[in-house]
Amino acid sequence: MMTGTxxxxxxxxxxxxxxxxxxxxIELGGxxxxxxxxxxxxxxxxxxxxxxxxxxxxxxxIRPAIEDRIVSAFHAARAQALGLxxxxxxxxxxxxxxxxxxxxxxxIAQLYAVLALALNFQLGSANxxxxxxxxxxxxxxxxxxxxxxxxxxxxxxxxPIAALVATGFGFVLGFPSMRTRETYLALVTxxxxxxxxxxxxxxxxxxxxxxxxxxxxxxxxxxxxxxPIELFGQRLPSQANFYYLAAALVALAIVCARRLHDSRVxxxxxxxxxxxxxxxxxxxNVVWYKMMAFAVDAFLAAFAGSVYAAYVSYISPDNFTxxxxxxxxxxxxxxxxxxxxxxxxxxxxxxxxxEKLRIxxxxxxxxxxxxxxxxxxxxxxxxFPQRPRSYGGR
Amino acid sequence: xxxxxxxxxxxxIRFGGLVAVAGVxxxxxxxxxxxxIGPNGAGKSTLFxxxxxxxxxxxxxxxxxxRAITGQPAHRIxxxxxxxxxxxxxxxxxxxxxxxxxxGMHCRTRSGVLDxxxxxxxxxxxxxxxxxxxxxxxxxxxxxxYQRRHTLAGALPQADRRRLEIARALASEPKVIMLDEPSSGxxxxxxxxxxxxxHMTMAERPxxxxxxxxxxxxxxxxxxxxxxxxxxxxxxxxxxxxxxxxDRRVQEAYLGQRAAHA
Amino acid sequence: MDAFVMQNLMNWLVLSxxxxxxxxxxxxxxxVLNVIHFSHGDVSIxxxxxxxxxxxxxxxxxxxxxxxxALVLACAAAIVVVGLIGVLADWxxxxxxxxxxxxxxxxxxxxxxxxxxxxxxxIYPQGSNPKPFPNLIETRLMIGDxxxxxxSLFVIAVSVLMMIVLYVVMRHTPLGMRIRAVAExxxxxxxxxISPSRIYAATFFIASAVGAIGGIFYxxxxxxxxxxxxxxxxxxxxxxxxxxxxxxxxxxxxGSLLIAGIDTLVQATMAEGASYRLxxxxxxxxxxxxxxxxxxxxxxxxxxV
Ligand SMILES: Nc1ncnc2c1ncn2[C@@H]1O[C@H](COP(=O)(O)OP(=O)(O)OP(=O)(O)O)[C@@H](O)[C@H]1O
Ligand SMILES: [Mg+2]
Numbered sequence: 027m028m029t030g031t032x033x034x035x036x037x038x039x040x041x042x043x044x045x046x047x048x049x050x051x052i053e054l055g056g057x058x059x060x061x062x063x064x065x066x067x068x069x070x071x072x073x074x075x076x077x078x079x080x081x082x083x084x085x086x087x088i089r090p091a092i093e094d095r096i097v098s099a100f101h102a103a104r105a106q107a108l109g110l111x112x113x114x115x116x117x118x119x120x121x122x123x124x125x126x127x128x129x130x131x132x133x134i135a136q137l138y139a140v141l142a143l144a145l146n147f148q149l150g151s152a153n154x155x156x157x158x159x160x161x162x163x164x165x166x167x168x169x170x171x172x173x174x175x176x177x178x179x180x181x182x183x184x185x186p187i188a189a190l191v192a193t194g195f196g197f198v199l200g201f202p203s204m205r206t207r208e209t210y211l212a213l214v215t216x217x218x219x220x221x222x223x224x225x226x227x228x229x230x231x232x233x234x235x236x237x238x239x240x241x242x243x244x245x246x247x248x249x250x251x252x253x254p255i256e257l258f259g260q261r262l263p264s265q266a267n268f269y270y271l272a273a274a275l276v277a278l279a280i281v282c283a284r285r286l287h288d289s290r291v292x293x294x295x296x297x298x299x300x301x302x303x304x305x306x307x308x309x310x311n312v313v314w315y316k317m318m319a320f321a322v323d324a325f326l327a328a329f330a331g332s333v334y335a336a337y338v339s340y341i342s343p344d345n346f347t348x349x350x351x352x353x354x355x356x357x358x359x360x361x362x363x364x365x366x367x368x369x370x371x372x373x374x375x376x377x378x379x380x381e382k383l384r385i386x387x388x389x390x391x392x393x394x395x396x397x398x399x400x401x402x403x404x405x406x407x408x409x410f411p412q413r414p415r416s417y418g419g420r
Numbered sequence: 421x422x423x424x425x426x427x428x429x430x431x432x433i434r435f436g437g438l439v440a441v442a443g444v445x446x447x448x449x450x451x452x453x454x455x456x457i458g459p460n461g462a463g464k465s466t467l468f469x470x471x472x473x474x475x476x477x478x479x480x481x482x483x484x485x486x487r488a489i490t491g492q493p494a495h496r497i498x499x500x501x502x503x504x505x506x507x508x509x510x511x512x513x514x515x516x517x518x519x520x521x522x523x524g525m526h527c528r529t530r531s532g533v534l535d536x537x538x539x540x541x542x543x544x545x546x547x548x549x550x551x552x553x554x555x556x557x558x559x560x561x562x563x564x565x566y567q568r569r570h571t572l573a574g575a576l577p578q579a580d581r582r583r584l585e586i587a588r589a590l591a592s593e594p595k596v597i598m599l600d601e602p603s604s605g606x607x608x609x610x611x612x613x614x615x616x617x618x619h620m621t622m623a624e625r626p627x628x629x630x631x632x633x634x635x636x637x638x639x640x641x642x643x644x645x646x647x648x649x650x651x652x653x654x655x656x657x658x659x660x661x662x663x664x665x666x667d668r669r670v671q672e673a674y675l676g677q678r679a680a681h682a
Numbered sequence: 683m684d685a686f687v688m689q690n691l692m693n694w695l696v697l698s699x700x701x702x703x704x705x706x707x708x709x710x711x712x713x714v715l716n717v718i719h720f721s722h723g724d725v726s727i728x729x730x731x732x733x734x735x736x737x738x739x740x741x742x743x744x745x746x747x748x749x750x751x752a753l754v755l756a757c758a759a760a761i762v763v764v765g766l767i768g769v770l771a772d773w774x775x776x777x778x779x780x781x782x783x784x785x786x787x788x789x790x791x792x793x794x795x796x797x798x799x800x801x802x803x804x805i806y807p808q809g810s811n812p813k814p815f816p817n818l819i820e821t822r823l824m825i826g827d828x829x830x831x832x833x834s835l836f837v838i839a840v841s842v843l844m845m846i847v848l849y850v851v852m853r854h855t856p857l858g859m860r861i862r863a864v865a866e867x868x869x870x871x872x873x874x875x876i877s878p879s880r881i882y883a884a885t886f887f888i889a890s891a892v893g894a895i896g897g898i899f900y901x902x903x904x905x906x907x908x909x910x911x912x913x914x915x916x917x918x919x920x921x922x923x924x925x926x927x928x929x930x931x932x933x934x935x936x937g938s939l940l941i942a943g944i945d946t947l948v949q950a951t952m953a954e955g956a957s958y959r960l961x962x963x964x965x966x967x968x969x970x971x972x973x974x975x976x977x978x979x980x981x982x983x984x985x986x987v
Contacts, residue, residue: 205975217964289536304510309498309527392800417551
């Protein structure tokens with residue numbers, strides 16, 4: 027008998043010194059790379075950093091064993107990796123040399139990471155096209171903004187309400203997926219997105235094309251999110267408040283993503299992604315699971331929307347167009363479908379790249395689109411491809 | 421014994437002008453093995469599709485344990501206890517073998533979205549237990565598959581795909597299992613092993629009933645107690661293999677086509 | 683019938699014609715390549731810019747100002763150039779996604795659309811601003827108490843002609859036969875000594891050239907063109923093709939009639955029609971697809987198991 031072999035997977039290994047070194051190297055190196063990237067204005071340094079980043083991936087492409095080694099290190103020392111990651115995230119604003127621009131970029135990138143993780147439930151896990159994530163995002167933003175402006179509801183209360191409203195929208199959006207599929211379903215979601223955008227543009231109670239202004243910022247225990255943070259003799263710009271809020275949201279999204287991915291639900295989504303008919307024959311209620319994917323997507327996207335509205339204090343329909351949905355979709359595909367880390371990296375890359383390419387002023391949109399196309403051609407599986415689930419001893 | 425586990429009466433379906441299945445009656449009692457044979461395009465696979473809810477019959481009825489399941493959606497029928505494999509295997513190729521089998525247990529596990537989000541420990545434990553059972557099942561079907569349980573199903577050779585599909589079907593603890601040409605793409609040695617496997621699972625799960633579509637007459641001769649012959653959508657003969665193969669209409673249906681094999 | 687109704691009927695037919703010229707391209711490309719060429723609208727909208735540029739070049743050199751000849755020549759040039767741009771788009775980008783999942787090609791062509799828009803904006807002088815576009819035919823006919831722009835009749839006539847030409851080409855010429863053979867099964871077509879890559883190029887040329895006519899009409903109808911008009915034109919053409927049933931030419935025309943119909947109806951009857959036209963057009967899209975998941979004339983193929 028092979029006793030207990032079913033428990034032995036690559037995950038059950040004890041953490042070694044090498045594992046810890048790898049983890050520290052990756053996390054600190056990544057943070058450093060990102061930090062330089064955020065803080066520099068020198069285009070030569072930006073290009074050099076991008077080259078380092080690209081070289082890293084070229085290396086992974088050529089030697090997949092390196093990736094396996096890294097993954098196994100993170101599995102072996104999960105707790106340490108998480109702890110170090112949390113510390114990095116917490117102290118990161120202090121490393122930004124008080125640059126409110128860098129913090130602003132981090133807030134936006136984190137919100138997009140949440141949106142991309144939300145869409146990943148559908149596009150990555152279940153391969154359902156959804157071009158309406160931008161609409162769910164907008165519904166969340168408008169819902170909490172209106173509640174705050176017109177009824178003076180506290181931000182912390184608008185957050186769950188907006189999420190519930192958007193989840194309802196998600197169900198409505200998912201309803202046609204009962205029968206339509208693929209390109210046809212893609213068009214249904216595009217149509218929903220446009221209808222929502224146009225309605226926001228036309229209703230007077232949403233402020234029409236001018237949108238809503240003066241959305242109040244949240245407060246915690248008397249501390250307004252518009253005030254700077256004074257801590258340990260350091261003074262962080264007010265953006266830091268939203269940085270931490272967005273980071274908490276990313277953490278929530280990651281937890282949701284992990285829990286759903288490693289559950290019966292994630293398996294059912296993966297099953298219908300691969301072969302819908304075979305999935306039905308395993309007893310999977312395909313329609314229900316598709317609706318759930320839409321609902322979960324809308325739920326998380328609405329959170330991001332609420333935070334965005336409170337952060338910029340001004341929203342208009344043009345923040346939530348079809349092209350926003352496409353951008354989110356691109357983040358998922360570039361990052362790597364059904365890979366949580368990949369999706370987050372994709373979101374950061376595609377948020378920061380256009381900003382940092384501002385030096386190319388007029389050419390940056392062109393630049394980004396060309397990069398996206400090249401990406402789809404050269405590394406269609408994304409930066410971090412999907413990895414097999416591991417069971418046992420975790 | 422009480423009534424039949426599975427009973428189909430007067431089952432028919434037409435695709436445009438083509439009557440693919442024409443008034444087929446079928447009855448299966450617990451623990452029985454029924455083999456369906458017939459020339460290409462006779463309507464055998466379509467019969468499976470009708471029973472498993474992929475197609476909706478134009479007329480007729482299907483009962484499982486006396487309960488009508490006619491025209492119900494496929495996932496309900498799977499949950500009610502009918503599992504199947506496909507003629508050209510339909511595995512979840514981008515998932516591991518264990519994942520494939522665990523998905524087969526979908527209707528024997530419970531956790532939903534809220535469980536996964538709010539009671540992760542519970543949901544996880546359920547999944548781990550399922551994976552544990554999946555490992556056992558794979559070991560039962562083939563130690564080789566068990567060894568490879570953490571690799572992707574898409575990388576398996578043909579014969580192993582068939583085995584994995586059978587394991588996935590068994591995972592749902594069905595009352596009836598329907599195998600569509602399980603030996604296709606297998607060589608003689610694999611087929612012998614397959615026959616072994618089926619004998620073994622029969623011993624392991626005495627109540628389980630089988631319907632097997634087969635072209636390989638060795639398998640037909642070795643396994644079932646009863647054979648049903650379909651031609652042009654209609655049942656033309658039914659009985660023990662030794663009798664059925666003497667039937668004049670059966671020989672005519674197979675003439676030139678499968679006579680050499682038989 | 684009163685003039686108001688006639689006026690709107692006319693608008694409806696003109697809009698349908700323009701949408702159909704774009705929708706036909708989507709349908710043709712999907713039918714042959716099974717690919718959604720999302721940047722088709724952007725490719726089409728290059729045409730009016732080529733027209734403007736050519737007219738200016740001609741005026742600057744040989745032709746005296748505003749000769750109709752210059753405009754005709756410019757349109758012809760635009761149609762050919764845009765046809766070639768379509769071929770180029772396929773050759774550079776789209777062909778690399780022939781065997782990839784549909785979603786990849788969709789996202790790649792969305793990005794390609796951005797590339798095309800940005801290129802227009804950067805290459806055309808002051809490309810970010812809207813450009814006035816001439817009415818192709820200024821003449822108006824007086825029929826009873828009704829003024830009918832000859833342009834409208836021209837648009838309808840050209841579109842109908844293009845539909846007939848496309849139909850004849852696809853059904854009754856060797857090229858059409860080859861295209862359909864490749865659409866059916868490119869490997870079998872290869873065995874019949876048909877080179878699929880040439881057929882793809884031909885298909886892209888035809889679809890883009892027809893789209894170019896639509897783009898020119900669209901600009902001329904609006905009297906203005908901007909680098910990003912292709913998004914909306916593409917979305918509407920795509921929607922028309924999809925609700926009609928992708929791959930079906932009749933479907934593309936039917937879809938265009940429906941979308942242009944609701945568009946005209948909303949604008950004619952609602953006070954704020956202009957701002958709600960897209961809302962109703964896309965609600966119609968949702969409605970049709972919920973009722974007919976594969977479009978009105980699309981075939982629902984039951985998967986053989
Ligand atoms: N979805 C469908 N639409 C149209 N016709 C179909 C469909 N499914 C099956 N048919 C037709 O029904 C007939 C029976 O097909 P079926 O697959 O059941 O045959 P079979 O007995 O399984 O043959 P084989 O031994 O080749 O597997 C065939 O003529 C087939 O073309
Ligand atoms: Mg068959």
